[in-house]
Amino acid sequence: MDKKVSAIELKGISKKFGEKYANKNIDLTVYKGEILSILGENGSGKTTLMNMISGIYFPDAGKIFIDGKEVTIRSPKDAFDYKIGMIHQHFKLISVFSAAENIVLGIKKKGKYDLKKEIVKIQEICDKYGFIIDLNKKIYEMSVSEKQTVEIVKVLYRGADILILDEPTAVLTPQETQKLFHVMRLMKEDGKAIIIITHKLNEVMEISDRVSILRKGEYVGTVNTDETDMTALTAMMVGKKISLNIERSEAKGTEDVLFVENLSCVNREGVKVVDNFSFTAKAGEILGIAGIAGSGQKELLEAIAGLQKLEEGKIIYKNLKTGKEENLRNKTPLQIRNLGIRLSFVPEDRLGMGLVANMNITDNIMLRSYSRGKSLFLQRKEPKTLAEKIINDLEVVTPSTETPVRRLSGGNVQKVLVGREISSAPKVLMVAYPVRGLDINSSYLIYNLLNKQKENGASVIFVGEDLDVLIELCDRIIVMCAGKLSGIVDARTAKKEEIGLMMTGTGGKNNE
Template sequence: MNALELKNVTKKFGKVVANKNVNLTVKSGEILAVLGENGSGKTTLMNMIAGIYYPDEGEIFVNGNPVTIASPKDAFDLHIGMIHQHFKLVDIFTATENIVLGIKDKKRFNLKDAEKKVIEISSKYGFEIDPKKKIYEMSVSEKQTVEIVKVLYRGADILILDEPTAVLTPQETEKLFKVLKKMRDDGKSIIIITHKMHEVLSVSDRVTILRRGEYIDTVATAETNEAELTEMMVGKRVSLNIDRSEPKNPVDRLVVNHLNLKNSENVKILDDVSFTAKSGEILGIAGIAGSGQKELLESIAGLHTSAQGEITYIDPQNKEINLMEKTPVQIRELGVRLSFVPEDRLGMGLVGNMDIIDNMMLRSYKKGKSMFLDRQPPKKLAKSIIDELEVVTPSATTPVRRLSGGNVQKVLVGREIASSPTVLMAAYPVRGLDINSSYTIYNLLNEQKENGVAVIFVGEDLDVLLELCDRILVISSGTVSGIVDGRTATKEGVGLLMTKVKGAKENEE
């Protein structure tokens, strides 16, 4: 009998279909991996099992009985426990206090007994945990252990782990997998969400693949291989017919050498990244989301002062300008026309509550000596962008957060292009956009390329990257795993590079 079964589960958010007719089964004593690219609906699906979302259609069975899971409490009653990507712990409490927090049983509460039980669970599965340690003194992996023990303490038989290895070092991952296997042997059912191929192969018994919210297939891990899984995950190549002109006399414009960056927890985000962006071409950056693309662009734009290495801009007069340890303002003052369309449009590129005119000023408001703002130039710019890019908006004084995603992006890209850049960086510029808006953006990028701009394009859709870009840099866990020619590369080849672990480099052009 299946410990958990989902039949034809569908979940929509407004018009967006996050999951469509998804089927999934987990047996007792089994590790099931759920594999899919970003935005393929993995987390939404798991949240429905954990009672955070409620499915629009479809049925859920636990041990063969149909159930309704309307809240996380229902999920706990059914012995389902989820370990979220972002931990939900109280910092100033100890491990044990966090573990027992919110448990309602008839017995009188006794912290000593609770601690004993925590130690019992830990030794049974091989966790290393100090029940008296406070959360704020713990490392990320210790916190994760607390989260796992928390759901086990509550008697969970079905455990869901949402990208548990994203925050772990390889050694910690190894340890976690050992524990998971022990739990499996004890008869627990485990669902692990991941997009790292080698992890799927090393830990799971079966794999369920999702693509763009749809259920693709479930296969036994022992009977499959990396190439097959990659193909199922990214899908067959579709022709999009994006025009791609030959780059006109490309020259080096931006040279990045041995760039390293660590985050606040001292984990390497960028590891010895080197590449060159040339004028008149589009350099694509492919990789699983969170592999360091965002930080790479932000480092170039001057937002990460702790980055180490070399970033050199070569202006059209062949003068070299060092961009390391420069703030965005300093970069602008050096005459470097660097435009940046960040991933987070309303949280970084634009201010959601301000109108289009005020957003146009973000880059240029400081011009002039007056202490007052001159709203005339941004007004003109707003008008021309609305006309030229066909932005659908009630007026130029509408707050940008009220516009649809495509129109927000047109406003942002429009502003960045308006400063006639020589380097244009765009991170996921078509995410969440419909086909027409996406093509508007591709055309804008192509136009810039033909004008001799060095375009750096971070994308998630491999089909688009292969049709649009002249060269594609593939990034995997913060390292460059390859730079390939956009005209000859194959989807499978890029897909394999994306999931490649540290090691051999193929730095070929």
């Protein structure tokens, strides 16, 4: 690390989308044998910049140098030729193919195609960097972490010297993240240049040598990781100092409002995704649900919301005022609402389920309430006022209430959705990955909103992926593993590692 040789250098890169700059005059250098973190809030242009390096977009202005020579990257193929490999957030793998088949896919070589010979080569790469993977396993049988490994091996097999990882840890458990970091360090020692995009500051501190910060499409600066700290990085990223504490109040209510008993449901393929699951949620608390992505969290929430058919079990809602109990099993969302139960749900897929991307904000706010009243026609006045209020209260950045939500950035989309769901003063509020892809400011705004709901006596059920946040925000945490209940822990005393083990089914107390 004494002699720094630049692997890739960007000078004055700009990219406009319409009239707006996504990247403006960006300079960036990555050296061989180092890990550079790119840090920035949502919409700060990190992904756009990486897409220009990997040939997906073409810059409007600026120059790219690789090994000191100016180059033009016109397509992903050009990027491959310059030994640049990008691991996207959403994997691009063919699920019916095996790992090895996916890895060799798309490479043109003269002569006979010999998969066995290639597998030997791939295995060498795996051994070199310490990847543990069964190359003959089909993608659809793989966990998220395994799929990610395949993606990384794929770009290495193609001879990449510059690796770009776009939020690689978002879907991993703490243990898997550690494994990934280990591999990354080995690659770094081998002289590869690695760029990692992440939102998680503690990971930035842990893995990277240097950090480059972008803000609103502009380059703010680069610092050495060992000369900075999380507060300083946040300040650079946001442009002002903000506190990173979640103010957790004591859970007030202790009354149970929602009883889930022996709930089981199957997905479309007939696989049991939630298996004999029981828990109760209290009013005035935030109940976290931890688990590896795809462990049945989605189906569990959808079952409670009336979107997923139950195979077995009961969902009892207790009205605390009247003491009346209702079984919500197999009731539609409309039937639940007609019972007078204020159950709100912020689904994981915001634009695909919670909102309609092509509709404007007012029409999206109206989704929950449009059918009220006997009139055949829509009433847009009240929803418009509510939309204006949400825009005002939650500081949604939008030209107007008439803007289609697809034009908004991720954080603003989420604010609209959460704003709508809490506007009905819910008794039960379920949120799935509410801060996924959101910047720090928006994330803390959402946490505060959830806390406020809790103080108002709502029972908040929070499905999250960041264990640090779960531990800081929640009162109790339910750990799920492969559709089963692994255990329930007290968030105030729980350890991250302990939860991590329970998520993989190798630990835990209340194991049944």
